[in-house]
Structures are given as C-alpha cells and as structure tokens.
Amino acid sequence: MIPNPWWVPAALLVCAGLPAQHPALSDPLELLRLQPVLRSAMRAVAPSTVRVETFGGTRQILTEEGQPADAVSGPQRDAPLRYTPKHLEELFGKIDPDELGQLWRDAGLEPKPAGEPFEARDLQRLGDARLKQLFRKYRCGPFAPRPERGGLGALTPPGFLQAQGATTGVVLEPDGWILVSRFALNFDPTTILVTLPDGRSFTARRAGEDTSRGIALVKIDATDLPVPTFLDPTEVRVGEWAFALGRTFGGGPLPSVHVGIVSATDRLFGRAVQIDANTSPANYGGPVIDVRGRVLGIAVPLSPQGRDAGVDWYDSGIGFAATVANLGELVDRMKAGEILHRGWLGIGLAADDLGPGARVANVAPESPARGVGLRPGDEIVTIDGTEVRNPFHLQVLLGAHMAGDPVHLRHRRGDGEPVGITVFLAEVPRAEREESTRAGETFQPPWEGDRPPEGGR
Amino acid sequence: MIRSATLLLTAVLLTALGAGPLAAQGDGYAFDEREPGTPLEAMIAAKLPSLVKVHGASGLRTIVPYATGVIVSTEGHILTLDLVMVQAGQTRVVLADGSVHMAELLPPDTRLGVRLLKIDPREVHIPLLPLELADTVPENGTFVFSIGNAFRLAEFSEKLSVTFGVVSATASTGLRYQLSDLDYDGQLILTDAANNPGHYGGGLFTLDGRLVGLNARIVESTETNTLVNAAIPAADLRDYVARWTGTGPVVVTPEDESAVPAVQGYHGIVLFDQGGRRSPPAYVERVRRRSPADALGLRPDDLIVRVGQQTIRSCKEFEEAMAGLAPGAQVELTYKRGDDVLRGTLVLTEPPR
Structure with missing residues (x-):
C-alpha cells in the first residue's frame, strides 16, 4: 500500500488555516514600485522641512517626581511623611468638617465632646498614612504643587536624558511661521536657530504652544517659504504608508526618513495620528507624510499615560503625529503667543x-x-x-x-x-x-x- | 494565531506519519529550498550564500562571541568588524554548507574598525561567491535589507536573519559607540532595518542587490541620546579590501591625520565661560585686539553657533573644534548678533608673543 504523501494533510491544513493571500502582498513588485513614490514624496516636502537648533537654556529636565533628572538619589515615593504645624493649618483650612468627622470615625477615634470644635493639631491623630492621603488630595503641605517654570512642565520621562541636539520643524505659513515640537524647546533655550534646506539660517522667536498636541510655533523673518499640503485628518486611513522625516542627521538635500504605516487615527481626541514608523528625537518636529507628500502631522512625543512622554517608546512601533489641518483658529491663538492646554x-x-x-x-x-x-x-x-x-x-x-x-x-x-x-x-x-x-x-x-x-x- | 496553530498541527502530523522533509536527506538535517517568489525573495536567496557566520573568542560576559562576515574574494577573504572576539587561533568561519574553517587574521583597518579574515580556499567544497562593495552611498529613503546572524539564531547551515528597512540618513558626526573601542569618525549609514548583536559584520543591501554597507555595532547618537542602527558605507571599505585581496591598487590610508600640530593656531576669541558643570553657550566676552577675530569683526556678545558645518552649543564644543588647527587654517564661523545670523572666515595666525 502506498502511504499518503506527507504533504497532503499539510497542504490541506495550510489551505484551510491561512486566509487568502493578502492583497498588498499579491503584487511582488510593490516595494520596488514604492521606492520612487517614497523618493518623490520626500522631495515634495524636503524644502519645507527645516533644521532647528537650540542654544543655552535654563530649565532642568525633571523626572516624574519633579526632581532634576540628575539629582535623584533613590526612590522618593515611600519616603516618610514630613510636615510642619503650618502644613497642618493649611490642610485644616481646606478640609470639609463633615469629611473630617467621617475620617475621625473611620480611624476609630473617640468623638470630640459636644460643642468642642476640631483643631488643626487634631489632624495628627489620624495617623501618617491618612494625613499623607489628605495632603495629597488637597495638594497642600508637603504635596503642594511645585512652582512651575513658565507654567510648563517637563516633557521627558524619567530614565531618558534629553540631548540638546538638532531637531526638525515644518513651514506652516510662507511668511516665516514654523511648527516645531515642544520637545525642541524643553531646555527653555535662549537662542533658537532655524536653518532652511537652502542653507540660510535665522534666529527664531517663540510664539505659542499647544501642549495637548506637543507642538509649538516659532517665527523667523523670512518670506516666500514653501508650505506643504496639510492633509485633513478625516482623510487619513489606517494602513496607509507613513514616512517620518527629520533633519537631525546632516544637512543634505533629502531629510532623514523612517518608514511605517498609519496605526490608528483620531488619537487623543482627534489631536494625533498614531504611526509605527520610528519616531525619536531624530525626527521630532518633522513632517509625517503620505505617499503623495501630504503632511499627516508633526512627529511629537506623546503618550496616553499623560506624561507628555513617549521618548522611551522611540523604538516600540508606537509613534504619534500631531495633526495640523484641524488646528483651525488655534493657529491664530498660538501666533498671538497663547499657551494652549487641553x-x-x-x-x-x-x-x-x-x-x-x-x-x-x-x-x-x-x-x-x-x-x-x-x-x-x-x-x-x-x-x-x-x-x-x-x-x-x-x-x-x-x-x-x-x-x-x-x-x-x-x-x-x-x-x-x-x-x-x-x-x-x-x-x-x-x-x-x-x-x-x-x-x-x-x-x-x-x-x-x-x-x-x-x-x- | 491561526498560522502558528496550523504550523504546529502540521508538525505534529508529520511526526505522526514518521516521514517528512526533515529526514529526506543523507545528513539528516536539511532545510527547505522553497523557490523564491518575489524579486526581493530572489535577491535575498542569491546573497545569502555570500555571508558567513563568524565565531570567536568568548570569556567575558560582555563579549558577544559571534558575528557575521561577508565573502569578498574567491581566495577566501572575509570582511567583518574588528570586534574583541576576533582573536588569532580562535576565529572560526561557518560557510553556507555548514562547514567550519579556521580563519587567519589579516591586519585590521583601525580607523574603520574592520578586519579581513582569510580561510583556505582549498578546503572549501562549495563555490565562494564574493560580493562587490558598492562605490556609492545610498540616498536617504533607499529601501534596504540587512543580512546577519542576529543573536546567533542560525547555527551550522541554518540561514542567517534578514531584516528590512530604509536608509534613514548618512551622518558623519555626533555618533558614539556604547562600548567605545572602535573610534570611527567617518560617515555611517543609519537605517531602520534592525541591527542586533551577531548581526554585526553582516551586509546591508539595496533591493537591486548592491552591497552598500557593512553592519556596524549599534551606535548611540549624541544628537538624540538614542540608539541607532548603523552600517559602515561599503564605498569606504573598498580601498582596505583591495589592498589585502590584491584586486586593486594599493592605497595607503594616512595613519594619523588628526595629530596635534606643533603650534596651535590663534583666533583671539575669549568666551564667556564661568565654568560650572554644564558648559554655557559660546558667547563672546572679549575679542583680542589685532587678532584674527578682530579682523573678522567679531564683537562681544556675539554667539558662536557653528564652526564649519559643526553646531557649537557650548564653550567646550568651541574649544574642541578649534583644537588641532594650525596657524593658517581657515575656519568658516557662523555667529548670531542680535537677531541676525552672520557668517565669516576666520584665518588663524601664529600666537602673538
């Protein structure tokens, strides 16, 4: 008897198990055909993709705990609670008497004699754990908000030491308005230098920012700058090619490029497109473009965890492009120097x-x-x-x-x-x-x- | 999910049937030879036999004892990185057929950080298919594939790993190696095709099959503080390979161009540098009279932002850029005065007495 050839069940299984061939893979020449498409898209946006360098700056890069990045000596989170009588007074002024009564009962403390009001020092009897919670809840005492420099927090997450290297910007309007990433301005630099692809350099003046998108606007004294086409986010489709351009590395005619696809649209409530092309300081502020050279957004570090972070994700297949076409009147507010928040x-x-x-x-x-x-x-x-x-x-x-x-x-x-x-x-x-x-x-x-x-x- | 389940089931079935491709060949261990379908698949299949696994000295945990090499001559010359593990008497080369060959070490190119190995062609029983090093650097945005033995995933005659990406940029400055025993000051091709330990010394190819780069170790960019995948441009390696394989004119690389000159050129710029941990931006505090800086018209409070093509972000970077320049050297200086960006040429002189 002749046994079944070994491949018959295998072939059957393969046929049953695998979906029909993916349409994108059915064209064996797709990559070869994409090459000139990528090139022409890069060429279309290259004149609008500028190099942004910063000099000086006073802001320290803070960790999640608000400490300067190079000053953290160990975990701060479980440090013992330290407070002063003044802190207690402050907390006592904020806390609701009814809430205090409830906490008092929860702590199993004897009720105060009738007619005798709570005092600030009574709070101590609640114990450190509860006090810590209260200080934190009412943001006072040792948990009072730290003074912010310029009202803006640090962008970078702990564990990543930002280099003051060149980043990228995109021409927004021909008369010198340039979009950059907030990341580029993290050091609060004293001088911002924008270099156009034709080699001309300009000092840039800071205008407003959209902290919810992670972008900032700067102005240079130039005219007739080439403006790219900003694609309306509603026209972006998941799965289309996305090319992230940057000017960090060198000043050749073509910007640097990382290739990926659009992973998701409408991230951060319509403020960003998610892509899987590598985004990193090498292309923050740079345009993320489609196959026609239209700008889907500006590469920025963002994350849904709220730390405005994302630098630590640079090699993770998760990147964000802040959308520009739907900025609308926010552009004028940013030009006027407004710092926009969500x-x-x-x-x-x-x-x-x-x-x-x-x-x-x-x-x-x-x-x-x-x-x-x-x-x-x-x-x-x-x-x-x-x-x-x-x-x-x-x-x-x-x-x-x-x-x-x-x-x-x-x-x-x-x-x-x-x-x-x-x-x-x-x-x-x-x-x-x-x-x-x-x-x-x-x-x-x-x-x-x-x-x-x-x-x- | 479906796919892996199918494969698993297939494997189970094959085992149950007791017959299959694994047992089909004499050495009991053969690999499928599927016909490549797309041009890219065909190109990869054509290049794979020209890359070899390189195994070297082990010992310290920090030393990765394996890498990849590229066959560059029919005489058995193999180009790889000059890694620590490449030691005389301990370096072995595994060819596509799984045969192991002891490699002789030729002198390295210390500037480029590469080294040629040589195996005895008489002991090789498959054709040695040398690759030609491309003489141009690919443009940004060129699709590439990269071949190497990442994490030593391939043993014996198992095939090397192929990763795919695009040339992001070719950069010359601001890059450093994490373990810096390779002092490389030339250009590097940066790509998003994944590079990993073991992949080093492998080849970076364009889709039309040109060998455009030799995978370098992963480097860290000082511009970004992030890791980047890098390759040494093949064009830069041609002279070294030609010299030792005898296939081209012998070009002797100047040994040490960056030797400190006997006399340091004088510029006459005094920067506002009050010291401190972080070197401040290069603001001019004073310009010495009748100095080259004076001749250029530099003034106090000007901010020096560029020396030649190099961005100057601190006083320290300025001093480093000027160090090693002899009298007579011409330096293109870009500086900021108020809101204007100015440019001029600084001609260094002998220091005044």
Whole structure:
C-alpha cells in the first residue's frame, strides 16, 4: 500500500488555516514600485522641512517626581511623611468638617465632646498614612504643587536624558511661521536657530504652544517659504504608508526618513495620528507624510499615560503625529503667543455607572465644575446638546475641548428636571496631572484630568 | 494565531506519519529550498550564500562571541568588524554548507574598525561567491535589507536573519559607540532595518542587490541620546579590501591625520565661560585686539553657533573644534548678533608673543 504523501494533510491544513493571500502582498513588485513614490514624496516636502537648533537654556529636565533628572538619589515615593504645624493649618483650612468627622470615625477615634470644635493639631491623630492621603488630595503641605517654570512642565520621562541636539520643524505659513515640537524647546533655550534646506539660517522667536498636541510655533523673518499640503485628518486611513522625516542627521538635500504605516487615527481626541514608523528625537518636529507628500502631522512625543512622554517608546512601533489641518483658529491663538492646554472640568466619575448619563462622583477643589456648583451625585445628561450615553462617552465629548472653551451641559440633581449651565474649562493643574499618573488608574485617560472616585480604584 | 496553530498541527502530523522533509536527506538535517517568489525573495536567496557566520573568542560576559562576515574574494577573504572576539587561533568561519574553517587574521583597518579574515580556499567544497562593495552611498529613503546572524539564531547551515528597512540618513558626526573601542569618525549609514548583536559584520543591501554597507555595532547618537542602527558605507571599505585581496591598487590610508600640530593656531576669541558643570553657550566676552577675530569683526556678545558645518552649543564644543588647527587654517564661523545670523572666515595666525 502506498502511504499518503506527507504533504497532503499539510497542504490541506495550510489551505484551510491561512486566509487568502493578502492583497498588498499579491503584487511582488510593490516595494520596488514604492521606492520612487517614497523618493518623490520626500522631495515634495524636503524644502519645507527645516533644521532647528537650540542654544543655552535654563530649565532642568525633571523626572516624574519633579526632581532634576540628575539629582535623584533613590526612590522618593515611600519616603516618610514630613510636615510642619503650618502644613497642618493649611490642610485644616481646606478640609470639609463633615469629611473630617467621617475620617475621625473611620480611624476609630473617640468623638470630640459636644460643642468642642476640631483643631488643626487634631489632624495628627489620624495617623501618617491618612494625613499623607489628605495632603495629597488637597495638594497642600508637603504635596503642594511645585512652582512651575513658565507654567510648563517637563516633557521627558524619567530614565531618558534629553540631548540638546538638532531637531526638525515644518513651514506652516510662507511668511516665516514654523511648527516645531515642544520637545525642541524643553531646555527653555535662549537662542533658537532655524536653518532652511537652502542653507540660510535665522534666529527664531517663540510664539505659542499647544501642549495637548506637543507642538509649538516659532517665527523667523523670512518670506516666500514653501508650505506643504496639510492633509485633513478625516482623510487619513489606517494602513496607509507613513514616512517620518527629520533633519537631525546632516544637512543634505533629502531629510532623514523612517518608514511605517498609519496605526490608528483620531488619537487623543482627534489631536494625533498614531504611526509605527520610528519616531525619536531624530525626527521630532518633522513632517509625517503620505505617499503623495501630504503632511499627516508633526512627529511629537506623546503618550496616553499623560506624561507628555513617549521618548522611551522611540523604538516600540508606537509613534504619534500631531495633526495640523484641524488646528483651525488655534493657529491664530498660538501666533498671538497663547499657551494652549487641553480642557479640564474637574469631576470624577463613578466606576459603577453604566449610563445613560454620567454621574458625578466627586468634584475637584478649585475646578470649573466646583465653580458652577456641580456636586457629587449630579447626573450630566447632555454636553453641547449631545446626550451623554455613559461616563466614557462624557470623556470623549469633553476630550477634544481646550482650556478656555465654553461647554454647555445639562445636569439633573436628584429627581429634578435637568438644568442647563455653561462652564468654561480650565487647564489641568500640574499636580492633578501628576497625581492621576501616579495613581495608575485605568478608568479614564488621566490626561483628561477628571478623576474617578476613590472607591473606583 | 491561526498560522502558528496550523504550523504546529502540521508538525505534529508529520511526526505522526514518521516521514517528512526533515529526514529526506543523507545528513539528516536539511532545510527547505522553497523557490523564491518575489524579486526581493530572489535577491535575498542569491546573497545569502555570500555571508558567513563568524565565531570567536568568548570569556567575558560582555563579549558577544559571534558575528557575521561577508565573502569578498574567491581566495577566501572575509570582511567583518574588528570586534574583541576576533582573536588569532580562535576565529572560526561557518560557510553556507555548514562547514567550519579556521580563519587567519589579516591586519585590521583601525580607523574603520574592520578586519579581513582569510580561510583556505582549498578546503572549501562549495563555490565562494564574493560580493562587490558598492562605490556609492545610498540616498536617504533607499529601501534596504540587512543580512546577519542576529543573536546567533542560525547555527551550522541554518540561514542567517534578514531584516528590512530604509536608509534613514548618512551622518558623519555626533555618533558614539556604547562600548567605545572602535573610534570611527567617518560617515555611517543609519537605517531602520534592525541591527542586533551577531548581526554585526553582516551586509546591508539595496533591493537591486548592491552591497552598500557593512553592519556596524549599534551606535548611540549624541544628537538624540538614542540608539541607532548603523552600517559602515561599503564605498569606504573598498580601498582596505583591495589592498589585502590584491584586486586593486594599493592605497595607503594616512595613519594619523588628526595629530596635534606643533603650534596651535590663534583666533583671539575669549568666551564667556564661568565654568560650572554644564558648559554655557559660546558667547563672546572679549575679542583680542589685532587678532584674527578682530579682523573678522567679531564683537562681544556675539554667539558662536557653528564652526564649519559643526553646531557649537557650548564653550567646550568651541574649544574642541578649534583644537588641532594650525596657524593658517581657515575656519568658516557662523555667529548670531542680535537677531541676525552672520557668517565669516576666520584665518588663524601664529600666537602673538
């Protein structure tokens, strides 16, 4: 008897198991055909891709803990709590008496005799662990926000020491407006030098920034600069080629290039396109282009973990291109020198809330939400006329807004009728940003700033 | 998922049937010889036999005892990096057929950090297919593939790894090796085709099969503080290879061009450098009278931003750039005055007495 040839079952299995040949691979010459396409796309954008060098600068690169990157001696997180009587007074001034009463009972302490009010020094009796939580929650005492230099935090994550090397920029308008990455300005340089591909160098003046996109605008005294085509983000498709160009390495006619595809669109609420081409300081600020040489966005370090980081991801297949075509009036605000931030309402959302609507679990002190009188238990029904389906939906609806934007929301308290109010969003306080990152919560993108309730963790 | 499950099932079935391609050949260990389909596959298949596995001295944990080499002559010359592991009496070469050959070491090119190995062609029983080193550097944006024995994944006659990418740039400055016993000041091809230990010394090819680079060790860029995949341009290696394989004119590389001149050229610039851990930007504090800087018209408070093509970010970088320049040397200086960027040529002189 002749046995079955060995390959018959194998071939059958292969046929059954593998999908039909991928269309992109059906053309064996695709890569050869892509070569001239890549070249011509690079040539199209090369004249608009400039080299950005910075000199001097005073800002220290801070770690996640806010310490200068070269001054960290060890883990700070579990350091013993150190506070002064002044700190206690400060905290006592912020804490709600009802909350203190609850904490007092939770700590198993004897109730104060009737008529005798709490004093600041009573707080000590709650114990260091609870005190630490309170200091942190009310951002005072040892956990008071650190003074920010120029109101902007460091961009780089711990573990990465930024080099003051050349980065890249893209011409936004012919009369000398150049888009760069905020990363390039991290050192707060005293001098910024922009060198055009034709060899001319200009000193650049800093204008505004969009911290939510990680981009900044600078101005040079030049005219008739070639402006590339900025592609509307709605026209970007997942899976299309994405070429990330940079000017860090050398000043030849063609910029450097890394090749990948678009991994996702509409990241960070429409502010970025995600790509798998390598992005790193070698091309931050540079254009990410499609096969026709149209700019999908500006390569920037971003991350959904809120540290505005991403440099540590440079070889990970995760990169971001901040979208430009949908900046709209933000361009004019940046030209006027405005530092733009993403919007922050200042509410926490309940983890067990499945909708419809979104229930407010807590309200951050000194937040826009507190300013308009939102309270825990309120249910937000609509945002700008759109019905809120659940807390996640609320985040998406709020996410695209910038600080200063008015948002019209309708909320219901108890069984009452929904009430409409207009609230102006604020910028996320730095401490809030850090805190939510440290907490490592996953309920919501921490950079949105609205924290979940304590119980939700 | 589906794919791997299928392969696993196939393997199980083959074992169960007790017959299969693995047992088909006499040495009990053969590899599939699928016909390449696309031009890229065909090109890779054509190049693979010209690359060899190189095994060398081991010992210290930090030394990776394996690398890759490129056959460059029918006489058995093999080009690889001059790594620590390449030691006389311990360097072996494994050819595509799995045969092992003891390699003789030829003198290295210390400037480029490469070395030729030589195996005895009489002991080789397959054709030695030498590769020609391309004489041009590929343009940015050229698709490339890279062949090497990354992480020693291939043993015996197993095939080397191939990675794919694009030439990102060719850069000459601001690069450093992490373990710096290779002092390389020439240009390097930077690519996003993955390079890894073991892959070093392998070849970087364009899609039309030209050998354009020899995989270098992974370097760190001082411009970015990130690691980059690099290759030494093949064009820079041609003279060295020609010299030792006798296939071209002997070109002697000048031994040490950067020797410190007897007299340091004088410029007359005093920078505002108050010391400190981080060297400050190169602001001019004073210009000595009747000095070359004075002749150029340099003034206090000018910021020197470039010497030639090199960006100067600190006083230290300026001093380093000027060191080693003899009297008479001409330096193109770019400096900032107010908001203007100016340029001029500084002609160094003998230092005043």
